[in-house]
Amino acid sequence: MPIKPLRGGEPIPLDSPDDVAALVGHLSRGDREPAWLGTHFAYLAGTRPEWFQPHQETVIADPRLLARLDLSFADLRVLFDGASDRCVELLYRRLRDRWSFGEAWALSAIGTDAALVAIADDVRQGGDREVYEESGIWIPPAGPAEYRFTPHRQVITLEAGDFPAADHPVGLPLDRVVRDPSTSPVSWHYLSLRLADIPGLPAWPATHAHLIGLNSWCMWTLFAEVDSDGRYEAEQAVFEDETDDEIGGDPTTGRAVLRPYGPDLLYCNGHVDLTPGVVGTVGGPPLGIYPNPSCPSCKRLMFHTATVSHHIREYGDGWRSLYLCEDCHTVAVTATGWN
Ligand SMILES: [Zn+2]
Structure with a gap:
């Protein structure tokens, strides 16, 4: 059952x-x-x-x-x-x-x-x-x-292993996801999503968008623009809790696989997060308990794309969510606590 x-x-x-x-x-x-x-x-x-x-x-x-x-x-x-x-x-x-x-x-x-x-x-x-x-x-x-979300939701499951050419890779080198790693506040890669596999998203100038991490446990927002390869540039990090310590991570790599909701998931305590391998969702609304980012340029509420737990590739603590502004080609990644 x-x-x-x-x-x-x-x-x-x-x-x-x-x-x-x-x-x-x-x-x-x-x-x-x-x-x-x-x-x-x-x-x-x-x-x-x-x-x-x-x-x-x-x-x-x-x-x-x-x-x-x-x-x-x-x-x-x-x-x-x-x-x-x-x-x-x-x-x-x-x-x-x-x-x-x-x-x-x-x-x-x-x-x-x-x-x-x-x-x-x-x-x-x-x-x-x-x-x-x-x-x-x-x-x-x-x-x-x-x-500002697509109603078509899917769960994200994680398969550990070496899959650098996967549709949705987990654990890429930073130079694949940011234009200049030496000056970027981005310190971690969780997941890149191939947006064509998420029905109902707005048009986007790149094939993939990236869930990345900063050197902070929780409660931050990163805004960035994208270059022609979809890598992040002009990053702006906003921290609520700043840390001076280097936070460690688990450098395991893998790939995410998107799966429909269905009777093969485990429904417990009102959610499916305890299903073995499930680490988040693509599509669907945001968590609904935290403010969502507005685009710094046009002020429109940004389009929620995915939310994963930090367990997808251990670094920091809590949920990481990805948002897009399709008009300004701006992304936001937020880090929030457990709900
Ligand atoms: Zn905008």
Whole structure:
């Protein structure tokens, strides 16, 4: 059984629409622990989200049910994807009546034209812009809100070994990813991603973009421009926690393989990160609990591309996320703590 709740008892099967109706019954009655429910709904989001579609309106219409749905924004997004305009209206009305984070997340998850118009209206009427931006949603000065991520998400798995010509290499020499390693603040290479393998990304002038590290454990942002080979140049590092010590790393190399979500992953504690070999995700929204970078040039919220744990190639501590501004050809890599 790939569903492994840490608390709340044995899992139930989710092998048919009737099983999903039984799970929604538990949500309605509130007779199971939120973490138990969350792990089941994460599995449903990763396997057969279409079976949840008949229940979208039931859950959204009842604030108590919505409050019990203890999920990551990434999973909520899959489950509420394309919910009806009536759902949008219900959420918008509740937000205007009494603004709350949970309703804003639910509205953010829907992703239809009506939902994106409602988000922009909400922010222009005083709703909390930061909550939307943390979920990867940008509200421009005029017009509807925009998703700054692709809804097509995949997991990243790591295979150790020597694969310098891999599509998604792990552990390249720094001169392959930055134009001038002698002056660059970049001190580590985690992963280069071939962007053509990530559906829904904006156009980009290079084949690959790079997740790199700086000599700091956590909480930093690197902005860079790209040269014609896709290497980083004009790097600007912003540190929240600076360290004078050299942080050590594990120089193992390997390759990343992108895999779809599905029933072969291990769903535990509401996520798949405990699946052997899984080290992150490409596509999907950002983590949703930290500010996401805005482009230093045009100020647009940057496009979230991938998030990996430092375990992909041990160096520093926490999550490393990659963002693009397709208009300015600028990248950002951020380092944040565990959520
Ligand atoms: Zn820009």
